[in-house]
Amino acid sequence: MARIARLSDVLINKIAAGEVVERPASVVKELVENSIDAGSRTVRVALEKGGLGRITISDDGHGMGMEDARLCLERHATSKLRQLDDLFTINTKGFRGEALPAIASVSRFTLHTAEPGAQVGTKVTVEGGSDPLVEEAPPRVGTVISVEDLFYNTPARRKFMKRESTELQHAEEAVIRLALAHPDVAFFVEHGGQQLFTSPASPGDPRERIAAALGPGVHPHLVPVEERRLGVTVTGHIASPEYTLPNARGIYTLVNRRYIRDRGLNSAIQRAFQEFLAAGRQPVVVLFIDVDPRAVDVNVHPQKQEVRFADGKGVGDTVHAAISRALRAAPWLGNKGEGGMPEQPRQAAHYAMAVERFLTRAQEATWGAPLPLPGTQDASVSGAGPGSQAPFAPMSMPGPSGSLFAPTPSLLPGRAPAFGQAQPQLNEAPPPGYFGALRPMGVLGERFHVCEGPGGTLVVLDAHAALERARLMGFQRMLEREEAPVPTLFGATVELPVSVAKSLVEGREALARLGLEVEPFGGTTLALKAVPPSLVGADARALLEALARALPPPGSALDATTLAEGLRVLACHAARHAEGQLSEGKLRALLGELDSADFHPSCIHGTVVVLEVPLLELERRALRPPNPKI
Template structure:
């Protein structure tokens, strides 16, 4: 009997769903992109229970015939590609033909569509990837798709969803990205019948759409940027240095109207702003990069969030030049100073920012009435909501202020434990160790930064374990095995979970009674406390028979990372610390760790100067 067999279509679609459908926001993104590709002028998104209960996307696009509607639910069936060369001249959002069948395989899916001027429409229902039920329906304008009970038939994936409020914020952010890219399309988002985001089309003034997406306070600060080079056009808007954020969430970059995350582009933006922003503050940027589709590969990421440029340096230089020119020509700089028209030095600019801060603080004291957030009540995985008074996003933790008082400039801590700016950790200069655990560093601009060595090691080790799991590396026998006597339930759980342990790089065998022999562990765990490690893994292992992928093994991976960090803490020399900081710059901060707070404290230079200059006895 052959050991190799073709996978069923249902299983293939569920595998694809693991890559394409990460959370409700992924469904919203894929379906709204289809609406835009269909020529819609209005897109409506209705959500229930953060998108976990129901997602309904309706549009006024060109719709589909019955035959096209049936084909749209077949894997790799698409209207956007015909030949291989089409892959290199894409002008649409989607192109792989995976989204609809993947979504339908993990939900209760309904599609109702009709072509324009058609006398009959088509309704298709799919239950968890089963056989589609196709029937005639009343004609309608465009298409409406309803996705109910997402992940109901994949409980392991459902278990890893965040709180409903968090998933809702991610879904809203997915719409905002598309709304920024397409100001000529009207967008309306509601949750539980309540409007969340309403933005009519504003094709003549994109600033209206930016203000609708990021808050009205940004509108008067927006300045146009433009740079045209051979093969690359950069347009968009930046906010003046008077309007900044404590994190990098106000940076939106689009390539051929597709939202992307690119370290090179973010680095070019940061370089352009570095002379104008105080330490710990981030700019607001909405940039559109238009270029020949043949000069950029969009088929390098499952969710199409990353691209590969043929000339990455040239694109980065164009972005840097566009922003730099706008900044140097902007009115907030005032007349050139010094001989030869030299610009104001960064330290003087910082004192100017302090003056702006004092003004904002006085204004906020008169108008701010809401209490500050309580630590631990905010989900760190959630995109922060827009906020007025010069800051788009809420602070990651309250500052030591009077009750009801707004956080002043420089006091709101950046959310560095969720989205650190590119190169943040590599730029730190270690200065010493506090309490044999916390590393005190100097950041850019004299910022004081305190790192938790355990959390930093844990983040780096988690990334390494993720990569090892994806490479399916077999366990490597260790020279110094260990035998551990455990409680009966713990030993039984570990023996039953030997396949999961092998996927994690551990080999455990019965050694008589309730004693187990630990014969192989990942290199980072050689010498770790075997009993504590095995007992923690027994509590984290998935039930026998579970699919052993990254999602199901997420909790055991976190346990491995924590124990590897605990073992390595006392061996962290200055050289190893610098190497660790480089690893953190390359790490993905989205997967949660057991101890996720790497940056324990960051105090910008402005705050230190404020405290040094404050007369004795005065309050904040």
């Protein structure tokens, strides 16, 4: 009896899924690549539960007829290869014909497509690798693919998935890589109905796409690079050494418009930057490396993220030369000229570093007796003993409850004040572009976001307060526009105490101005029919109880003043609801919102920046001897 048997198509597809579909981000990558290969100018990605619940990719590409729609779900069926030689001249993202059948074998898969001008479209449904159900459907532009319950029929794979926020970050990164590779295509990504990444096409200025992907703070630091050598062309942008990251997540190498990871290219980049970066810092690089398709093999990795060059050393040398040429020119050190760097960020960073170097030398000379900064008080003035130096006492500024910076005492007696203390006016409002220049580094205690500011400043943000400030601005604009409540599919009925229910029924007009609609539902139960979009899914009972205490008395004029407390409640609850979904991409978008926010109206939790400490202060804590007498 033969011991060797042919595997079934279902099992073959599941094996392929193990190589191609590593996580939701793999599905996003494969499907968006197909959209790009189809000539799409706009690609939209909608995710639920980090992509494990649902992934929907819609595009405006050329679509498919019924026969092609059926064939695309067969393994190794593709429109991108016809003969052996085609494998060595690949100009498309996909070419193996494995992704769609593999994805359909581990999910509930739906494809809706139509050819341009067709009177009838096609819908194909596959349940966990079963035989596809092909039927006619209304015509549409391009293709929409929905992938639900990923790995539902392979629980061993699903249990290895990470937290929702982690999977979401990977999926967002997959889109960012493709967006950087194709600035001529518009990309829109949302999660749970909230926008994560929005970037219209920007073929004329790739810096706009880089700023959208990596944060607006990088834009003024971008420097173009270009080098051509023996069939290799390297173009793109690098960030000046003033703008660095603590990890290598800002390095993007795109070979023939395909994101790849290559040790040789990374080594060339690191060698070019080695004289310009401090220890532990990494550059920001977006490079397009164009070579003859016959000189690179893209068929060496299941997910096509590694390649093999015919002349790896030549490609690496070209990359090194391109970056070195730009760094030697040092455009960020000159005066601002046409197309040059904005003067203000460069001067601020260099000034901060110069002050730190001066104070460091002064401290080394006096073993821990730093020179007083402008605004510090000498001990003889403050009443301390002769010859001693009192800690800096910030100017008394009660300010509104929505203050930007929390007062921060000196970390150790006799130390220079933190930046926010030396310039107490920052407690009133941030300087222009302050938040956009921050570089997120991590999360502390699942609440505080730790960032690096210009000049090496350590900045700690309260995520809830930051979201609350941004949401308050949105609710105020909604009130000014007098928008009517929009009915929601996610209504709720809530049983409340008598006094609370009575206040809410009497304040229905005020609630409507705030974007909520409530109706009596019998007894002390109220039906919540409409809420602002950012509050969909929030704790309805807690929200209504808080609003009952914040509404103006019946008969009051309904304006921005009388409804201010209600707006603050909405902002607080919207922030609480969004806090757990604050991915790195959302945080970058939030920082951009804060730069245009008004910090004068008060919030319930108003302190956005809870700590700001310059690098020099941290170095003093680490380097000063425990006993100054030694």
